[in-house]
Amino acid sequence: MEEGRKKTIVKLIQVEKSFGQTDVVKKLSLEVGAGEFLTLLGPSGCGKTTTLRMIAGFEQANGGRIELEGVDVANLPPNARNVNTVFQNYALFPHMNVADNVAFGLVEKKVKKPEIKKRVSEMLRLVQLEGMEKRMPSELSGGQKQRVAIARALVNEPKVLLLDEPLGALDLKLRRQMQIELKHLQRRLGITFIYVTHDQEEALTMSDRIAVMNGGMLEQVGTPEEIYNHPRTRFVADFIGESNIMEGVVKETKQGDWQLYMDCGSVLLSQEEGCRPGELHYVCIRPEKLKVSAAPVEGFSIPVQVVEHVFIGSQIRTIVKTTDGKKYKISSPPDGTLLPAESQGFLYWKSGNAVLLPDDEQDGAPLEKGEDAFAIEGGEAGGSLV
Amino acid sequence: MRHNQMNKTTGKSREFHPLAVGYACLIYLFLFLPIFVVILFSFNSSARNIMFEHFTLEWYGRMFQNRQLMEAFWNTILVAFASTLIAVVIGTLCAVGLHKFEFKLKQTINQALYIPIVIPELVFAIAMLVFFTSLNVEMSLFTLIVSHVTFSMPFVVITVRARIAGFDQSIEEAARDLGANEWHTFYRVTLPMILPGVISGGMLALTISLDDVVVSYFTAGLDSTTLPLKILGMVKKGISPDVNALSTLMIIGTVGILFLSTAIQNHLERKQDSRTSSTGMSTPVQSRKASAP
Numbered sequence: 001m002e003e004g005r006k007k008t009i010v011k012l013i014q015v016e017k018s019f020g021q022t023d024v025v026k027k028l029s030l031e032v033g034a035g036e037f038l039t040l041l042g043p044s045g046c047g048k049t050t051t052l053r054m055i056a057g058f059e060q061a062n063g064g065r066i067e068l069e070g071v072d073v074a075n076l077p078p079n080a081r082n083v084n085t086v087f088q089n090y091a092l093f094p095h096m097n098v099a100d101n102v103a104f105g106l107v108e109k110k111v112k113k114p115e116i117k118k119r120v121s122e123m124l125r126l127v128q129l130e131g132m133e134k135r136m137p138s139e140l141s142g143g144q145k146q147r148v149a150i151a152r153a154l155v156n157e158p159k160v161l162l163l164d165e166p167l168g169a170l171d172l173k174l175r176r177q178m179q180i181e182l183k184h185l186q187r188r189l190g191i192t193f194i195y196v197t198h199d200q201e202e203a204l205t206m207s208d209r210i211a212v213m214n215g216g217m218l219e220q221v222g223t224p225e226e227i228y229n230h231p232r233t234r235f236v237a238d239f240i241g242e243s244n245i246m247e248g249v250v251k252e253t254k255q256g257d258w259q260l261y262m263d264c265g266s267v268l269l270s271q272e273e274g275c276r277p278g279e280l281h282y283v284c285i286r287p288e289k290l291k292v293s294a295a296p297v298e299g300f301s302i303p304v305q306v307v308e309h310v311f312i313g314s315q316i317r318t319i320v321k322t323t324d325g326k327k328y329k330i331s332s333p334p335d336g337t338l339l340p341a342e343s344q345g346f347l348y349w350k351s352g353n354a355v356l357l358p359d360d361e362q363d364g365a366p367l368e369k370g371e372d373a374f375a376i377e378g379g380e381a382g383g384s385l386v
Numbered sequence: 387m388r389h390n391q392m393n394k395t396t397g398k399s400r401e402f403h404p405l406a407v408g409y410a411c412l413i414y415l416f417l418f419l420p421i422f423v424v425i426l427f428s429f430n431s432s433a434r435n436i437m438f439e440h441f442t443l444e445w446y447g448r449m450f451q452n453r454q455l456m457e458a459f460w461n462t463i464l465v466a467f468a469s470t471l472i473a474v475v476i477g478t479l480c481a482v483g484l485h486k487f488e489f490k491l492k493q494t495i496n497q498a499l500y501i502p503i504v505i506p507e508l509v510f511a512i513a514m515l516v517f518f519t520s521l522n523v524e525m526s527l528f529t530l531i532v533s534h535v536t537f538s539m540p541f542v543v544i545t546v547r548a549r550i551a552g553f554d555q556s557i558e559e560a561a562r563d564l565g566a567n568e569w570h571t572f573y574r575v576t577l578p579m580i581l582p583g584v585i586s587g588g589m590l591a592l593t594i595s596l597d598d599v600v601v602s603y604f605t606a607g608l609d610s611t612t613l614p615l616k617i618l619g620m621v622k623k624g625i626s627p628d629v630n631a632l633s634t635l636m637i638i639g640t641v642g643i644l645f646l647s648t649a650i651q652n653h654l655e656r657k658q659d660s661r662t663s664s665t666g667m668s669t670p671v672q673s674r675k676a677s678a679p
Contacts, residue, residue: 058559078562091560095578095654104574105564156564 264322469534477542549583
């Protein structure tokens, strides 16, 4: 994995883009290595598609530099860039059959006819569409159209393949299947993929690295494990997977330790790094890392009431309520012992399982809207739990 | 009774009331009987359009020997095809431009396209006449073609624009992405996709130009008479059978163009998608005919 990142193939340096008064991408810098599968992940309107379109050449950046293989491409039109795009709605040519669609780029490059025929049929075999050469796009299913779109882009052997939510229009089962196929295809061909999605699960499944975007800026870039286990901002913690987020102020105790004081209790902090005394901090804990016990655990002083248990197949979801009325969720394996509902308990987690984040959101606006961490996520993944 | 009810649910192949059938027949008779009479009398050996005597092709022969008539015929063909070609090129580019670019006065230009269609044809014709005279341009085939382009171009723009409107912008982006420059993108992707609209716009322009009387009357020179003008002149002296023969040929020609254009459009659209844009063919014709004095 590491050697694949040796050579940088796409480089964005302080790239800016605005439409009218709206800044869509703000001073974004990013490097993508050869053979890497990088996902731009973020909510809709975060600027991820615009970033992709700037790399493809459909949009001109207002500031900064975009380099492909070390060359500034600011003045190159899309047809002069060695990248190809798979569009969200496939964008197949409706007046051409499958073979002609796939051959389009090769015809533009004036490749000889027998060579075109050979490469088209090889590519169609690769995406499992043999024998479909003469079909028109209107006669294909959504999944088949997507395969044609992928074949049409890959047949040109681009240095980078840009994919703009390519699986967005497919149903869940087909999407899962195509995720795996795409990942295999990318490994086999060794082509750099830059993949845009708003689906965090898709990003975690497929990517070598994920770049989480929000409001036109990068929140965090890292491997799926880093992003999931060590989110660096509250947004990332909240957007990727599920998180319990508690807020409190860090103070130094008489013993010289750091303690986080929250409305619902306090926690002794094991690591001091990143602590700024007297300031607001967030603690993010994944539901599977959060635990509740009947007896107090050393260092933790967060009394809770168990609200209910929800059986969701592989796991049991426990909802607990702190003294300030906020609810948190815990997931545990179904074979463990559970505190009965309505009983009192104490929250704790193993040291190193929670992430402490200083409050460096510019305005904190998106954080205040929910009563608790729960409500923010409610619409996305755990809607049934609230 | 039972039979009727069953058909009510399917809504197909219902047996019609005899009165309804008779009513429909009357309407078709009203529409087509005059045309049929013209065709019939073109084969009539009597020179008077009152009684049918016996079958002859004499008038067709005479018509072809009438040099003035033939000259007018070739003028008409020349003007129709030249003006259609120019209108299709300008109109298609205009429609593509209006779709692709955002600019000031775009809305105004969009609205202004309807002006040549809705203003009374006579007013339009006089406007053309005044325009040419004020520029000291002598009336000729040239002025005739220019004025025909002026009134047929909006029809092309409107039909092509209707076809473009439902377009996915990213299809053109895909072509650029796959290495096509702007010109290749236009003729390999954009043009084939809008071709049904271009053809129906062209057919519309052609038929309007072929039978135009009012505008041609004002903008044709002495040696550039068109067929409709010539016929108008002949009719003033009474309807001779060779006019019937000529009219019959024109009917056949026009119906032929109509069928051809429908066939081409259907073929192209079936090849591409199931989108139906054949409505572009009929409605503007009606609106133009309605505005004609």
